[in-house]
Amino acid sequence: MYKRLRLRNRADFSRVYRYGKSFANHQFVVYGCRRKDTEQFRVGVSCSKKIGNAVVRNRMRRMIKEIIRHHENEIVTQMDLIFIVRKGALDMTYQEMEKSLLHVMRKAALLKPNKR
Numbered sequence: 001m002y003k004r005l006r007l008r009n010r011a012d013f014s015r016v017y018r019y020g021k022s023f024a025n026h027q028f029v030v031y032g033c034r035r036k037d038t039e040q041f042r043v044g045v046s047c048s049k050k051i052g053n054a055v056v057r058n059r060m061r062r063m064i065k066e067i068i069r070h071h072e073n074e075i076v077t078q079m080d081l082i083f084i085v086r087k088g089a090l091d092m093t094y095q096e097m098e099k100s101l102l103h104v105m106r107k108a109a110l111l112k113p114n115k116r
Helices: 010-019 054-070 094-107
Strands: 021-024 028-034 042-047 079-085
Touching (some): 010 028, 010 079, 021 094, 028 094, 054 094
């Protein structure tokens, strides 16, 4: 995932948690907050130590960032997003994780509508 698409500052995370809306399923929670100052979205991933050791947490982060990278053209712009990993995501394959992540993003209306 490109650096310009990363959400990194503590202040940015705090703003999204405070003013954003949250949507969840059994594996993920997503917070989304609108931004007017740019045409791109930014993504942050949070994994608690309850999830596992650093190897497991970093693997989860890498998989989520890869899924976002594959679907970045489908995600609405001008948003800051934070994905929180829950324990239910630990035993999932990449395909299951992708399906679950897209489900929670659809639920939060973070995907652009399909033009058919």
